[in-house]
Amino acid sequence: MRIKIINPNTTQAMTDGIYRAALSAASPDTEIVAVSPRCGPVSIESWHDEVFAAAGVVEEVHRGEELEGGFDAYITACYGDPGLNPAREVTDKPVVGIAEASMHLATFVGYKFSVVTILPRWKMVMEEVIGRYGLKERCASVRCTPMEVLEFERDPEKGARELYDMSLRAIREDEAEAICLGCAGMVDFAADLQEKLGVPVFDGVTAAVVVAEALVRLNKKTSKNLYYNYPNIKEYTNCPEIISPK
Structure with a gap:
């Protein structure tokens, strides 16, 4: 293949x-x-x-x-x-x-998922994508970090902190049961986040x-x-x- x-x-x-x-x-x-x-x-x-x-x-x-x-x-x-x-x-x-795949997979293991992503202006794009896939009722929230795409490579320690903080807020405040990482540049953070958060965390690429x-x-x-x-x-x-x- x-x-x-x-x-x-x-x-x-x-x-x-x-x-x-x-x-x-x-x-x-x-x-x-x-x-x-x-x-x-x-x-x-x-x-x-x-x-x-x-x-x-x-x-x-x-x-x-x-x-x-x-x-x-x-x-x-x-x-x-x-x-x-x-x-x-x-x-x-x-x-x-990658968004379509990870969001749909998230609904197999949790009723509500949250997308944790990049800059606040990207939230509108994410909300439209979620609606396009018919998943508004299954999405608990879209949480945005203050970081640009390429910052996650330049400063992975900051990226890890921001993703953890926003994911934790999505779980505690929005009742998310799974997290979708809303950027292909976040591929290296999923496994560690899943271990720390105790809920399924989906990287879109995999x-x-x-x-x-x-x-x-x-x-x-x-x-x-x-x-x-x-x-x-x-x-x-x-x-x-x-x-x-x-």
Whole structure:
């Protein structure tokens, strides 16, 4: 099995961390390829960032299908799941978002989950994503740290403190029974947090890997019956050749 994980931002160190986390969850016979788009934001912390990141995600799925020998599944590794729906339109392989995977898995082990994430302005994005997946009734809260995405790599000790404090507040004040870490840059914190908090803590990358593997093993592909059908054939002006629908 081959899975391509797309980090929608262009920070290679973060892509490397995502790759390591994915390998820790993948089965021995699964090949993991982790990439970033050729252009786009170094981190994703706003709607503006998401627009350009989403285009890079879709281009990388095109590349996987046409230039890299094909994959059995794709993962988009940003917690806003940018580009997830258009990516599903350009392949019949499963495309899994890390937010979608981890939130749904959290509902299997707790009635209410909380998302602990980055800057307060990101809360609106998270609330929209939660609503998109029909999980408003199962989400206890969205708790935001004061930290930017790349700060978690630069200052992991501060990151660990902030995640613990916000997670503890979600459990005590919001009655959360599980925690979803709302950024792919938080992959290294999940195990320690789970031990300290005593509740399930989900990192989106590892959650998405096991979901993608399960879909492939169950021989489930993206439905082309209606909404995720391939894009209509047309010319795309001044775009890479692989992007134009055929």
